[in-house]
Amino acid sequence: xxxxxxxxxxxxxxxxxxxxxxxxxxxxxxxxxxxxxxxxxxxxxxxxxxxxxxxxxxxxxxxxxxxxxxxxxxxxxxxxxxxxxxxxxxxxxxxxxxxxx
Amino acid sequence: xxxxxxxxxxxxxxxxxxxxxxxxxxxxxxxxxxxxxxxxxxxxxxxxxxxxxxxxxxxxxxxxxxxxxxxxxxxxxxxxxxxxxxxxxxxxxxxxxxxxxxxxxxxxxxxxxxxxxxxxxxxxxxxxxxxxxxxxxxxxxxxxxxxxxxxxxxxxxxxxxxxxxxxx
Numbered sequence: 001x002x003x004x005x006x007x008x009x010x011x012x013x014x015x016x017x018x019x020x021x022x023x024x025x026x027x028x029x030x031x032x033x034x035x036x037x038x039x040x041x042x043x044x045x046x047x048x049x050x051x052x053x054x055x056x057x058x059x060x061x062x063x064x065x066x067x068x069x070x071x072x073x074x075x076x077x078x079x080x081x082x083x084x085x086x087x088x089x090x091x092x093x094x095x096x097x098x099x100x101x
Numbered sequence: 102x103x104x105x106x107x108x109x110x111x112x113x114x115x116x117x118x119x120x121x122x123x124x125x126x127x128x129x130x131x132x133x134x135x136x137x138x139x140x141x142x143x144x145x146x147x148x149x150x151x152x153x154x155x156x157x158x159x160x161x162x163x164x165x166x167x168x169x170x171x172x173x174x175x176x177x178x179x180x181x182x183x184x185x186x187x188x189x190x191x192x193x194x195x196x197x198x199x200x201x202x203x204x205x206x207x208x209x210x211x212x213x214x215x216x217x218x219x220x221x222x223x224x225x226x227x228x229x230x231x232x233x234x235x236x237x238x239x240x241x242x243x244x245x246x247x248x249x250x251x252x253x254x255x256x257x258x259x260x261x262x263x264x265x266x267x268x269x
Contacts, residue, residue: 005115006111007213008210009119009148011210012122015205015209016122016123017122018198019126019199020122020126022201023198026131028173028177029131029134032125032135032173035138036125039141043145043148046149046154049154050153057232057233057236060228060233061233061236065241067165068251071168072251072255074172076255076259078172078173078176078259079260081180082180082262083262094189
């Protein structure tokens with residue numbers, strides 16, 4: 001199995017997540033796409049941990065830390081969205097323009 | 102390239118993962134988007150199994166397809182004001198984003214094909230959960246404890262932020 005196939009899969013998932021982040025209007029879906037981008041990075045870590053130039057377990061350990069940070073980010077992000085929804089009655093990303101000059 | 106079991110498994114799993122993600126982009130019902138993302142996360146767990154990362158695959162199923170998908174579905178249901186998602190009102194922004202992402206994809210794939218970082222011998226005998234535990238409580242002792250502090254801080258912070266204001 002070629003290493004390039006795994007890297008290409010990770011690149012495709014990352015780009016789809018990027019499109020979701022840039023074009024979706026529901027802020028929860030934007031957070032979800034962010035998780036997809038982090039997951040694509042994790043695939044790269046695990047791929048290099050098996051087939052990289054120096055294959056060892058450090059890649060998997062790093063991916064596990066990445067999962068921890070992603071879970072914390074999802075929880076805090078969702079709490080922020082709840083606070084925004086309570087104050088503005090919407091989580092539409094286009095209408096959240098309070099900081100716009 | 103000869104057809105092996107690993108190739109077939111990789112093909113099926115990657116098609117499932119990419120289909121889930123692409124459907125997420127094109128669905129209009131927000132709940133359907135969440136469910137298709139759960140399928141993508143499940144297929145990524147299968148990819149981890151192919152890469153000898155069994156522990157990480159189980160963690161992926163528990164944390165992503167279990168916890169985060171359900172959390173996001175709850176978030177969708179508690180903040181929903183309309184069923185369907187509309188497209189962005191700004192066509193220039195929309196098409197520029199897609200074009201930029203496409204350029205990024207092409208350059209990433211070309212770079213990963215051109216570079217040579219393939220090792221000759223793949224030895225995955227020591228890739229068990231016991232070795233991961235040794236690494237966590239040996240080399241990565243301090244980051245491991247920091248990760249637990251981070252989770253605690255995220256727990257407290259999200260409770261405080263999601264709490265109603267002015268409620269003591």
